[in-house]
Amino acid sequence: KYQGPSFEQLKTLRQNFLNPALTTYYSTPLALHQGYKQWLYDINEKRYLDMFGGICTVSVGHSHPKITEVVTKQISTLGHVSNVYYHPKIHEYAERLTQKLPGNLKVVYFVNSGSEANDLAILLARAHTNNFEIISLRNGYHGMSCQTMSLTANSLYRYPVPQSAGFYHAMNPDVYRGIWGGKYCRDSPVQTLRNCSCSTNECEAKTKYLEQLAEIYQYSIPRKRAAAFFAESIQGVGGAVQYPKGYIQGAYNMVKEFGGLFVSDEVQTGFGRTGDHFWGFEMHGIIPDIVTMAKGIGNGFPLGAVVTTPEIAKSLTKAAHFNTFGGNPVSSAVGIAVLDIIEEEQLQENSKIVGTYLLEKLEKLRDQFSIVGDVRGKGLMVGVELVRGDGSTTPLSPEKVMKFWENCRDLGLIIGKGGYFGNVLRIKPPMCVTKADVDFTISVMKKALEEI
Ligand code: PMP
Numbered sequence: 001k002y003q004g005p006s007f008e009q010l011k012t013l014r015q016n017f018l019n020p021a022l023t024t025y026y027s028t029p030l031a032l033h034q035g036y037k038q039w040l041y042d043i044n045e046k047r048y049l050d051m052f053g054g055i056c057t058v059s060v061g062h063s064h065p066k067i068t069e070v071v072t073k074q075i076s077t078l079g080h081v082s083n084v085y086y087h088p089k090i091h092e093y094a095e096r097l098t099q100k101l102p103g104n105l106k107v108v109y110f111v112n113s114g115s116e117a118n119d120l121a122i123l124l125a126r127a128h129t130n131n132f133e134i135i136s137l138r139n140g141y142h143g144m145s146c147q148t149m150s151l152t153a154n155s156l157y158r159y160p161v162p163q164s165a166g167f168y169h170a171m172n173p174d175v176y177r178g179i180w181g182g183k184y185c186r187d188s189p190v191q192t193l194r195n196c197s198c199s200t201n202e203c204e205a206k207t208k209y210l211e212q213l214a215e216i217y218q219y220s221i222p223r224k225r226a227a228a229f230f231a232e233s234i235q236g237v238g239g240a241v242q243y244p245k246g247y248i249q250g251a252y253n254m255v256k257e258f259g260g261l262f263v264s265d266e267v268q269t270g271f272g273r274t275g276d277h278f279w280g281f282e283m284h285g286i287i288p289d290i291v292t293m294a295k296g297i298g299n300g301f302p303l304g305a306v307v308t309t310p311e312i313a314k315s316l317t318k319a320a321h322f323n324t325f326g327g328n329p330v331s332s333a334v335g336i337a338v339l340d341i342i343e344e345e346q347l348q349e350n351s352k353i354v355g356t357y358l359l360e361k362l363e364k365l366r367d368q369f370s371i372v373g374d375v376r377g378k379g380l381m382v383g384v385e386l387v388r389g390d391g392s393t394t395p396l397s398p399e400k401v402m403k404f405w406e407n408c409r410d411l412g413l414i415i416g417k418g419g420y421f422g423n424v425l426r427i428k429p430p431m432c433v434t435k436a437d438v439d440f441t442i443s444v445m446k447k448a449l450e451e452i
Contacts, residue, residue: 233280239419240383
């Protein structure tokens with residue numbers, strides 16, 4: 001039973017002492033105090049189905065008993081030593097993590113967040129290639145440190161202060177909102193309804209977006225030599241945007257042609273979430289030079305990592321590189337437990353089965369409600385675009401999206417919201433959700449759609 005400060009007291013504390021730029025999502029903020037698996041409980045003991053997983057972070061379920069057990073055991077044995085010393089957990093974890101990666105991705109740097117991971121990837125790429133420029137995709141999100149804010153290409157998250165030099169943003173290959181469409185062109189059980197002139201096999205939209213990327217090399221980048229190209233395998237904060245098939249492969253080839261490294265940001269798409277594969281980049285048929293990860297890696301514990309090849313890692317030995325908390329014994333114990341749980345509970349497989357079931361049900365809602373413009377995603381990384389319902393892609397008004405969203409919450413369902421216009425519902429639950437949870441989600445969404 002909850003015995004902490006009242007809602008009003010929490011409100012006052014928040015107003016007085018916490019970051020005022022932080023949104024509290026709902027008009028009456030949710031005050032949560034307990035969680036178990038896919039369930040959350042507020043301070044009045046009301047239960048919610050969590051289909052957002054702490055923003056795609058709670059991968060194996062809230063308060064998983066195995067994680068509680070390993071944290072308790074590790075913290076009471078040796079809570080912290082930095083990794084200038086040997087300690088068995090970090091060594092064991094580094095080996096376990098690399099066993100999940102293909103190719104020569106064998107060297108791990110542990111950090112504490114996604115922003116830190118991407119910051120380090122920028123440094124690695126520059127140190128290795130001796131190039132400076134970095135390219136990423138518009139509408140992408142890679143973090144909020146000064147450097148990753150420059151990598152992020154969503155103006156909602158960019159401050160009016162000088163950004164780091166050397167960052168370029170390529171046109172976003174978005175088959176729903178983009179100007180070239182892409183009817184059959186994304187790797188999802190659901191296809192877009194937008195027309196495009198290509199056949200099912202060779203996507204014309206892909207070719208046009210790659211031409212735009214080539215123009216950045218040609219016109220903007222000195223000597224046409226960039227240090228790296230960064231992309232999420234499916235855009236997260238940007239609203240589950242999927243690229244036309246073959247785009248990432250084409251971008252990879254181009255990056256190689258111009259002497260750079262390909263960095264896959266797997267902060268949201270890693271650890272089995274996309275179902276078919278453990279890593280999102282695998283659906284694009286590439287092996288990146290650097291992979292960055294956070295969120296689901298620790299099921300909510302502050303942990304992140306950068307994995308690269310021994311050759312690239314060697315370039316970072318020009319000076320010392322150190323991180324106090326990265327891979328500390330408790331984080332490493334949690335990281336190992338997360339890998340174990342994903343395997344033991346077959347959560348990647350569950351993402352595929354339950355995610356596909358969810359997408360099929362959402363597709364039916366799309367066909368039933370004209371304001372559901374697009375349904376997309378893979379596994380349990382899903383997006384639903386709410387639009388005006390006049391056949392265009394014009395986003396639904398923020399007031400109506402908000403009403404829909406708050407109705408869902410009142411009915412006991414938590415889902416996310418994102419995309420540049422704030423009209424994309426983001427569904428990324430803990431990977432232990434069931435088909436019954438999907439049925440509940442759909443029935444609540446249907447009611448909330450009928451109301452608006
Ligand atoms: N990359 C991606 C794809 C993300 O979604 C996020 C966080 N939303 C980050 C990087 C940054 O992670 P963090 O908030 O842990 O710094």
